[in-house]
Amino acid sequence: GDSVTQMEGPVTLSEEAFLTINCTYTATGYPSLFWYVQYPGEGLQLLLKATKADDKGSNKGFEATYRKETTSFHLEKGSVQVSDSAVYFCAQSAGLDSNYQLIWGAGTKLIIKP
Amino acid sequence: ETGVTQTPRHLVMGMTNKKSLKCEQHLGHNAMYWYKQSAKKPLELMFVYNFKEQTENNSVPSRFSPECPNSSHLFLHLHTLQPEDSALYLCASSHLLDRAEAFFGQGTRLTVV
Numbered sequence: 001g002d003s004v005t006q007m008e009g010p011v012t013l014s015e016e017a018f019l020t021i022n023c024t025y026t027a028t029g030y031p032s033l034f035w036y037v038q039y040p041g042e043g044l045q046l047l048l049k050a051t052k053a054d055d056k057g058s059n060k061g062f063e064a065t066y067r068k069e070t071t072s073f074h075l076e077k078g079s080v081q082v083s084d085s086a087v088y089f090c091a092q093s094a095g096l097d098s099n100y101q102l103i104w105g106a107g108t109k110l111i112i113k114p
Numbered sequence: 115e116t117g118v119t120q121t122p123r124h125l126v127m128g129m130t131n132k133k134s135l136k137c138e139q140h141l142g143h144n145a146m147y148w149y150k151q152s153a154k155k156p157l158e159l160m161f162v163y164n165f166k167e168q169t170e171n172n173s174v175p176s177r178f179s180p181e182c183p184n185s186s187h188l189f190l191h192l193h194t195l196q197p198e199d200s201a202l203y204l205c206a207s208s209h210l211l212d213r214a215e216a217f218f219g220q221g222t223r224l225t226v227v
Contacts, residue, residue, distance in 0.1 A: 032215075034215055043118075043218035043219050043220040043221045044204065044218040046216075046217070089157070093214070093215070101147075101159060101162065102215075104157045106156045107156070
């Protein structure tokens with residue numbers, strides 16, 4: 001079945017370091033792909049999305065490119081800040097084909113040290 | 115402000131209590147969801163409502179009972195819970211459009227004692 005796999009955390013970086021969080025997916029169709037972020041004590045917020053191959057989603061300095069050939073949607077940021085510490089979730093949605101449900105990765109905890 | 119509001123934010127209840135979680139969305143969405151988030155486990159989808167009709171029940175124990183009186187409101191009624199039911203319960207909503215993203219509330223932190 002369709003699935004999403006993320007790198008295990010926690011990922012610990014120093015402030016201003018380069019960030020990559022890997023995400024790969026398996027899908028029978030052509031899903032949309034999402035990154036959500038969950039700050040401590042909060043719900044999930046949509047960070048960025050891409051709806052078709054080669055699309056790049058971006059927001060708050062984060063970027064991810066929909067790579068159909070490698071079935072990946074890796075999250076990157078050039079210079080992280082302490083305020084980026086959170087849990088990041090990769091997800092896919094195939095719309096009607098998946099009854100409009102999101103399929104989630106397990107989440108990757110990111111810790112940024114000053 | 116995400117447009118999805120959950121109350122209460124925190125709840126402590128005994129195993130013999132009955133309580134309800136409430137979710138309200140003002141985004142004009144017609145699909146609503148309950149998720150359970152436990153420590154060190156993936157997000158678990160519990161229930162899905164499309165146009166007020168329940169379309170998914172992912173093997174959730176009967177001590178959790180959802181109610182969707184209209185497309186803007188969703189409840190989760192709780193009774194005779196177990197300590198392992200302690201978790202963050204998240205409500206979400208979305209359009210019934212192809213590949214639409216979900217919008218989440220801030221969650222209710224439930225502790226069963």
